[in-house]
Amino acid sequence: MENNNKHSSAASSLRMNKKQMWLVGIGSTILLAIIVTLSVLFGLTVTDRGNLLSDSENAYQRSYYGLVVNLVDIENDLAKVRVMTGDKVIKDSFYKIESNCQIASTHLAVLSINSSSMESLAMFFNQLGGYSGHLINNLDSGKKLTTSNIETLTKLWDVSKEYGKALNGMQAHMADGYSFSESLGEIDDQFGMIFDGMNESAIEYPSLIYDGPFSDGVIDRDPKGTVGEELSEAQARELLPKYLQGYDIAEVADVVENNNRIPSFVYSVILKGERTVTVQIAKKGGMLLMLDLFHEVYEPVLTVEQCKVIASQYCESIGLKDMTAVWVNNNSSNVYVNMCYEQNGVILYPDMLKLKISLDTGEVIGYEGLNYAFNHTKRDNLTAKVSLDEAVLNASAILEDIEARLVVIPINVTSEKLCYELVGEFNGEKYFVYVDAMTGKEIKVLRMIDSNQGDLLM
Numbered sequence: 001m002e003n004n005n006k007h008s009s010a011a012s013s014l015r016m017n018k019k020q021m022w023l024v025g026i027g028s029t030i031l032l033a034i035i036v037t038l039s040v041l042f043g044l045t046v047t048d049r050g051n052l053l054s055d056s057e058n059a060y061q062r063s064y065y066g067l068v069v070n071l072v073d074i075e076n077d078l079a080k081v082r083v084m085t086g087d088k089v090i091k092d093s094f095y096k097i098e099s100n101c102q103i104a105s106t107h108l109a110v111l112s113i114n115s116s117s118m119e120s121l122a123m124f125f126n127q128l129g130g131y132s133g134h135l136i137n138n139l140d141s142g143k144k145l146t147t148s149n150i151e152t153l154t155k156l157w158d159v160s161k162e163y164g165k166a167l168n169g170m171q172a173h174m175a176d177g178y179s180f181s182e183s184l185g186e187i188d189d190q191f192g193m194i195f196d197g198m199n200e201s202a203i204e205y206p207s208l209i210y211d212g213p214f215s216d217g218v219i220d221r222d223p224k225g226t227v228g229e230e231l232s233e234a235q236a237r238e239l240l241p242k243y244l245q246g247y248d249i250a251e252v253a254d255v256v257e258n259n260n261r262i263p264s265f266v267y268s269v270i271l272k273g274e275r276t277v278t279v280q281i282a283k284k285g286g287m288l289l290m291l292d293l294f295h296e297v298y299e300p301v302l303t304v305e306q307c308k309v310i311a312s313q314y315c316e317s318i319g320l321k322d323m324t325a326v327w328v329n330n331n332s333s334n335v336y337v338n339m340c341y342e343q344n345g346v347i348l349y350p351d352m353l354k355l356k357i358s359l360d361t362g363e364v365i366g367y368e369g370l371n372y373a374f375n376h377t378k379r380d381n382l383t384a385k386v387s388l389d390e391a392v393l394n395a396s397a398i399l400e401d402i403e404a405r406l407v408v409i410p411i412n413v414t415s416e417k418l419c420y421e422l423v424g425e426f427n428g429e430k431y432f433v434y435v436d437a438m439t440g441k442e443i444k445v446l447r448m449i450d451s452n453q454g455d456l457l458m
Contacts, residue, residue, distance in 0.1 A: 056256045059268070060180035063110040064170070070104035071164050074128070078157035082150055091139050094132040101129030106278055106292045110256060110266050111184070111191070118195050121163055128156055130211060133331050134449075166194045184260060212327025212338045213421075213432055213446060214349040214409050223262050225351070225376030228285025233257065236265045236281045243279055243288050245317060246363060248272035262373055264289055282373060288318060291367035297333035300359030304328055307335035307357040314355065314364050315339055320372075323353065334358055334365070341372070346382045347407040350375040350416055379408065382418060384437035391420040391435040395442055399424030399431060409434055409444070419443065 074097055081093040105125045108118065135149065145153075170178070173190045183189045233255060240249060253276070254268040263283040270276055271293075280290035308325045315323040320339075326347060327338040334356050341351035356366025386394075388404055395402075402424040410416050422433040430448040435441065 057179060057181040059110060059254055059256045059266075060184070061174075063107040064167075064180065067104055067107040067111065068164075068167050070100045070107065071160060071167060073100045074104070075157065075160040075164050078153055078160055082153055082157070087139055090145065091136055094136050094139075098129050098132040098136070101125040101132070102294075105129075109278065109280060109290045109292065110258070111180070118192070121195070124156075124159060124163065126211070126215075128160075130329075131156070137331075169194050184258070211329050211336050211354065215327070215338060215352065215354070223374045225373045226262060226282045226284045226287050231281075231283050231286050233265055236283065236286055237267070239281055239286050239288075240267060240269060240279060243281070243291060243318060243367075244269065244271075244277065245314075247277070262289060262370070266290075287369065287373055288367060289369050289373055291364065293363075293365040295358050295361070295363065295365045297358055297360045300333060302335075302357075302359050302362055304330050304335055306362070307359070308337055310357050310362050310364065311337035311339060311355045314367075315353065320353070326352075330359075332359070336366075341376060343379060344382060345406065346379075346418070347405060347421070348375075348379065349407055349409050382406070382408070384418060384420070386420075386435070386437055386440040388420060390440055391437070392422060394440045395422050395433045395435055398426050399433070401425050406437060407434075411443075417443065 077093045077097050077100075081090055081097075084090045084093065102125075105122060108122055108125065111118075131152070135145065139145075170191055178190060180191065184191065237252065237255070240252070248271060250270045250272050252267055253270050256266040258264045258266055258280070264280050265283065267279045267281070268276060269279055275293060275295070277291065277293040279288070281287070282289055308328060311325060312323065315321075322342050323339040324342045324347060325337050326340045326349070329336040337355045337357060339353045339355065341348045350371060352371045354366070354368040355364055357363070358365050384406060392402060392404065399422070402422050404420055404422050407419055407421045408416050409419050409421075418437040419434045420437055422435060424431055424433070432446040432448070433442060434444040436443050
C-alpha cells in the first residue's frame with residue numbers, strides 16, 4: 001500500500017506541475033511553430049475575427065492544440081528517459097508520459113474522424129501509457145531499465161516524432177482558413193489526409209498489449225452496434241443522467257456535433273465540485289461511445305473484485321446485457337476492466353467495452369465503447385467442429401493447468417474466427433494459446449509478462 005500511495009502522490013505532484021508549467025522543457029523546432037500558432041490564435045480570439053468562430057470550431061481547435069502540446073511533451077520525455085540513470089527522474093518522466101497519454105486520448109476523442117490512422121494514434125496513446133505504468137511498477141520493485149526496454153522506448157520515440165510531424169503539418173492549412181467543424185469526416189478532409197498518408201510510411205512499433213487479449217479489436221467500415229432512431233441533440237442530452245449515474249450534474253458547458261464514422265454529440269459536462277467530464281453519445285440510438293473524467297486517487301480502498309462488480313452493474317444499468325469481464329488491470333489508483341459480450345457461452349472479443357473504475361470512490365471515470373459500437377451483432381455458427389480435447393492436443397504439450405473456453409477473436413480489419421482460448425502455465429509464466437475451432441490449427445500465442453502484475457501481454 002505504501003508504494004501505491006507514493007505512486008499516486010507522485011503522479012498528483014507531476015500533474016499539478018504540468019498545469020502550472022505546461023511548456024517548460026520542450027526543446028525542438030516544433031515548439032517554435034506551436035508558440036507562433038498559439039500566439040496567432042490568441043490574437044484572433046481578442047479581435048472581431050474571433051467572434052466568427054463557432055462554439056464547435058473553438059472546441060475542435062482547443063483539442064487540436066492540446067493534442068499537439070501533449071504529443072510534443074511525450075516526444076521530449078521519451079527522448080530524455082533513454083539517457084537518464086537516476087530512478088527518480090526516470091519515474092517522473094514515465095508519470096508525465098502516462099498522464100499526457102491519458103489527456104491526449106481525451107482530445108483525440110473530440111477529433112475522431114474517418115481515418116484508420118487516427119485509430120492507430122489512439123492505440124499508440126493507450127499502449128504507451130500502459131507501458132509507462134508497467135515500467136514504473138518495475139522501478140518500484142527495484143528493477144532497472146533493460147537494453148530491451150531502451151530499444152522499445154526508442155521505437156516508440158520514433159513513432160511519436162512521426163505523429164508529431166503529421167499534426168504539426170496541419171498548421172499551414174489552418175493558417176489558410178481550414179475549419180475543423182466544416183471538414184471533419186469529409187472524404188477530402190485535410191486533417192484526415194495527413195494521417196491517411198502515414199499509412200504509406202509503414203510506421204512500425206512494438207506489438208504491446210496492456211489491457212488484455214485483443215483489446216484493440218476490429219473496427220469494421222460500417223458500425224453494426226448502433227441501432228435505433230436518429231436522436232436530436234436535445235434527445236441525446238437527456239441521456240446524460242443515465243450515463244453519469246451517481247454524479248451531480250451542474251451544467252452542460254459545451255457540445256460538439258461530430259459527423260464522423262459514428263455521428264455523435266460530444267458533451268463537456270461540469271459536475272458539482274468543479275470537475276469536468278467528457279461524454280460522447282451516438283446520434284443513432286443514443287449509445288454511449290466514450291466517457292472520460294480525470295480523478296486523482298490518494299487512498300485506494302476497493303478490491304479488484306469489487307471493481308469488476310461495479311463495471312458489470314454499470315453495463316447493466318445502461319442497457320448492455322450479457323457482458324462478461326475478460327481482463328482486469330490494477331495500476332494501484334484505478335482498475336481497468338474489459339467487458340465482452342457473451343453469446344451462448346462464447347466470449348466475443350470484438351464486442352469489447354473498456355471501463356475505468358476509481359479505487360477510492362468506485363466511480364466509473366472512464367468508458368470506451370467504439371469496438372462494441374462497430375462490431376456488436378448476433379453471430380451465426382458458433383459451433384466448433386474440433387473438440388476441446390483435440391484442441392488441447394494440438395496446442396503445446398508442455399503447458400500445465402490449462403483453462404479453456406470458446407471465443408471469437410479478430411483476425412484483421414474485416415474478419416474474425418471462432419477459437420479455443422487455452423490459458424496455461426510453463427515454468428511459472430502464463431500463456432494464451434488460440435486454436436482454430438474449425439480446423440484445430442494454432443493461430444496465435446500470447447505470453448504474459450510479469451504475471452504477478454497481470455498487466456502486460458506480448
